[in-house]
Amino acid sequence: MDVSFWDGKRAPGVPDRIDLTEFDAVVEVVESAMQRYAERPAFTSIGYTLTYGQIDQYSAAFAAYLQNHTSLKPGDRIAIQMPNVLQFPIAMYGALRAGLIVVNTNPLYTEREMLHQFNDSGAKALVCMDVFARSVQNIKAETGLKHIIVTSLADMLPLVKRTVINAAAKYVKKMVPAYSLPEAVAFRTALSLGAKAGPHKVDYIRDPNATIILQYTGGTTGVAKGAELTNRNLIANMLQSKAQLTQLDEQGHPIKPEGGVKIVAPLPLYHIYSFTVHLMALFNMGDHSILIANPRDTDMFVRMIKPHQLTGFIGLNTLFVSLLQHPEFQQCDFSKLKLTLSGGTALMDDTAKRWKDMTGCGISEAYGLTECSPAVTMNPGGGLERMGTVGQAVPGTALKCVDDQGNEVAIGERGELCVHGPQVMKGYWNRPEATADSFTEDGHWLRTGDVAIIDDDGFVRIVDRIKDMILVSGFNVYPNEIEDVVSNHPAVENCAAIGIPDEKTGEAVKLFVVASDSNVTVEEIRSYCRDNMTGYKVPRVVEFRTELPMTPVGKILRRELKDEEQAKREAEPA
Structure with missing residues (x-):
């Protein structure tokens, strides 16, 4: 369907178009916000807050350090490998202001994965937490890294608190393995040297169509590939996300109030979903992000958000489940909670219902891809969200579903979802064949690999991934459907379905x-399935586990489960 198919179908206040002429470069977006909201709080981490003005000051100093104390030139790649701490936005904005291309790197990567990403991207510099420095030491000789900047958990906090927290992390909790990187520069030293070097040179990448972020994808489907995201891609998706947040309630008031509201940020900033929401859209709107360094530590998570009256909550299904199960979460103040966004993995109906019962706020499920910067569709809020769907196309986006021959199917029919819009990536870094394979033959539409249905109102329902589909006696069985049904069983915390x-x-x-x-x-689970789905969909085998393999943002790694089953079969005697 063309972009115009969604005209007039969106929630009140959400425009049907975005204006891409306002900014040419992401740095312009960032610097504009820093100037407009200089006195407002921008980010809080470990109980300490930096204003927009301070983020401006520190990121400018970091940019000056990179320009004056390293051999890096505009267009060089710099990897950033950190959890959600105050150093992250400083390093990110500073690197972009210095004209570098940022390689977002998962803090939980193994040495093998780090080696692949650093070498594939051609990274010449790395900013990392000391927690990962031992791994950097082990692989550095096999990479092209010329500069390494190391930071500790509480480096941006005042002296006393910084000293205590960093010492506790290193000596009490034993979080920092011993390492030797004599050439590494401390993050605070870099900031100090940069501040002494004077104003940074205005040398950022201005071309709207130039790559500024390499965002690696493929963790659930195979070898990681670097999606090239341009200035235009990221600005477009920021404006699309911002447009969705301008929705009006029944009284004509914005659902998300203007003027520096608090939004919790538990999803890692290296992930494109969190990056676009917190470091771009909310930053551009002058809002205040509460950074959560380790969302898996639910006790600490709840402790960090308790002092705040949150307006918005960004998360995903597994995160919502863990919070709902925590005895103290219900003691948090939800009186100002107006918006809860879910993305990254499928939202279960039971989770959405329980969340609304406890917080009074519905969950608006969205859908996106790394290759789309990432938002493709989003549900409205304020009671207009449609459970079981991922919402409507964000403004300026065209969608269609196609059959196996590439022909567009009718409204209401299943097909592979294809996307066209200004947020769609330039391509995969140094992988022309993979790029060509990801688009339709005419190069116009990105093929998502997801099976979807688009209804008359433009709401999209994701049925499953094509590669995950199970073929039982010629019938298509979609794991998401089975998982959604089983997750409603009162004794089930989590589940995953695969084909064998x-x-x-x-x-x-x-x-x-x-x-x-x-x-x-097992019989109780299978009986529940028989009561709720047709016979060929009922699991033949049920296996109980204490946990499931997941990505750091909570996506279940069905591929790992499939690999385990394959290994078992191969080990069986002939």
């Missing part, structure tokens, strides 16, 4: 279950 070979039906469904009640049985 079956002599009779070609494939059969195997279900992995993390139970919240140790008394639940």
Whole structure:
């Protein structure tokens, strides 16, 4: 469907178009916000807050350091490998202001994965937490890294608090393995040297179509590839996300109030979802992000958000589940909570219902891809969200569903979802064949690999990934549907479905279950499935586990489960 298909169908206050002429470069977006909101709080981490003006000052100093104390030139790649701490936005904005291309790097990467990403991107510099410095030491000789800047957890906090927290992390919690990187520069030293060097040179990448971020993808589907995201891609998606947040309620007031509201940021900033929301859209609107360094530590998470009256909450299904199960979460102040966004992985109906019952705020599920910077669709808020869908196309985006021959299917029919819009990536870094394979033959539409249905109102329902689809006796079975049904069982905390070979039906469904009640049985789960879905969808095999393999942002790694099953089959005697 063309962009105009969604005209007039969006929630009140959400425009049908965005204006791409306002900014040419992401640095212009960032610097404009720094000037307009200089006195407002921008980011809070570990109980300490930096204003927009301070972020401006520190990132300018970091840019000056990179320009005056390193051999880096505009267009060189710099990797940033940190959790959600105050140093992250400083390093990110500083690197972009210095004209560098940022390689967002997962802090939980293994040495093998780090080596691949640093070498594939051609990174010449790295900013990392001391927690990962041992791994950097082990692989540095095999990379092209020329400059390494190391920071500690509390480096941006005042002296006493900084000293205590960093010492506790290193000596009490033993979070920092011993390492030797004599050439490394401390982050605070870099800031000091940069401040002494005077104003940084205005040398950022201005071309709207130039790559400024390499965002690696493929963690759930294979070898990681670097999606080239341009100034235009990121600005477009920022404006699209911002447009969705201008929705009006029944009284004609913005659902998300203007003027520096507090939004919690538990998803890692290196992830494009969190990057676009917190470092661009909300920053551009003058809002205040509460950074959560380790969302898996639910006790600390709840402790960090308790002092705040939050207006918005950005998360995903697994995160919502862990918070709902925490005894103290219900004691948080939800009186100003107006918006909860979910993305990154499928939202379960049961989770959405429980969240609304506890917080009084519905969850607006969105859908996106790294290759789309990432937002493609988003649900409205304020009670207009449609459970079971991922919302409507964000302004300026065209969508269509196609069959196996590439023909567009009718409204209401299943097909592979394809996307066209200003947020779609330039391509994969140094991978022309992979780039060509990801687009339709005419190069106009990005193929998502996801099976979807678009209804008459323009709402999109993601059925499943094409590669994850299970073929049982010729019938298509979608793991998401099975998981959504099973997750409603009161004794199920989490689950994942995959296909396994079956002599009779070609494939059969195997279900992995993390139970919240140790008394639940295999037969009880299968009986529940028989009551709620047709026979060929009922899992042939059910296996209980204490946990499921997941990416750092909570996506279940079905591929790892499939690999385990394959290894078991290969180990069986002939």
